Amino acid sequence: MQTTYTTKAGEVPSLWYLVDADGKVLGRMASEVAALLRGKWKTRTCPYLDVGDHVVVINAKKIRLTGRKPETRLYFHHTGWLGSGRTVSLRHRMEQDAAEVVRDAIRGMLPHTPLGRQMIRKLKVYVGSEHPHEAQKPIPIQLGLHGRGYPGQTGA
Numbered sequence: 001m002q003t004t005y006t007t008k009a010g011e012v013p014s015l016w017y018l019v020d021a022d023g024k025v026l027g028r029m030a031s032e033v034a035a036l037l038r039g040k041w042k043t044r045t046c047p048y049l050d051v052g053d054h055v056v057v058i059n060a061k062k063i064r065l066t067g068r069k070p071e072t073r074l075y076f077h078h079t080g081w082l083g084s085g086r087t088v089s090l091r092h093r094m095e096q097d098a099a100e101v102v103r104d105a106i107r108g109m110l111p112h113t114p115l116g117r118q119m120i121r122k123l124k125v126y127v128g129s130e131h132p133h134e135a136q137k138p139i140p141i142q143l144g145l146h147g148r149g150y151p152g153q154t155g156a
Contacts, residue, residue, distance in 0.1 A: 034109035
């Protein structure tokens with residue numbers, strides 16, 4: 001009798017990828033990085049397991065924003081105290097911490113569950129071109145291929 005194969009999280013190898021955000025559009029880059037973190041392009045992908053890869057994003061300061069988003073997109077934060085709501089524009093947030101803007105864009109495309117919080121821990125974002133993950137030998141990849149041609153990935 002044939003049994004159904006079930007993927008186990010430890011069986012799927014995890015690779016390290018390097019993404020250069022210089023000149024990339026924020027949303028398009030974030031969607032592909034989120035798919036890498038989820039492992040969507042692996043043949044043994046599983047929606048309820050963390051089988052994704054580690055991703056290092058560099059040059060977050062040089063990300064491209066299209067249209068009038070820097071002025072019109074607003075981020076709202078409330079501390080819980082009366083009258084303490086704060087609104088910040090995307091341009092101001094990019095000047096303060098561009099890495100946090102990229103991280104938030106990618107986090108919004110992951111599941112909003114404990115599994116998504118586990119996946120976001122595999123994301124490393126840096127403002128400049130230097131990063132401390134040379135020992136892991138991250139593989140530089142070109143975005144826009146939607147899974148085709150990525151080293152270590154099989155399937156479309």
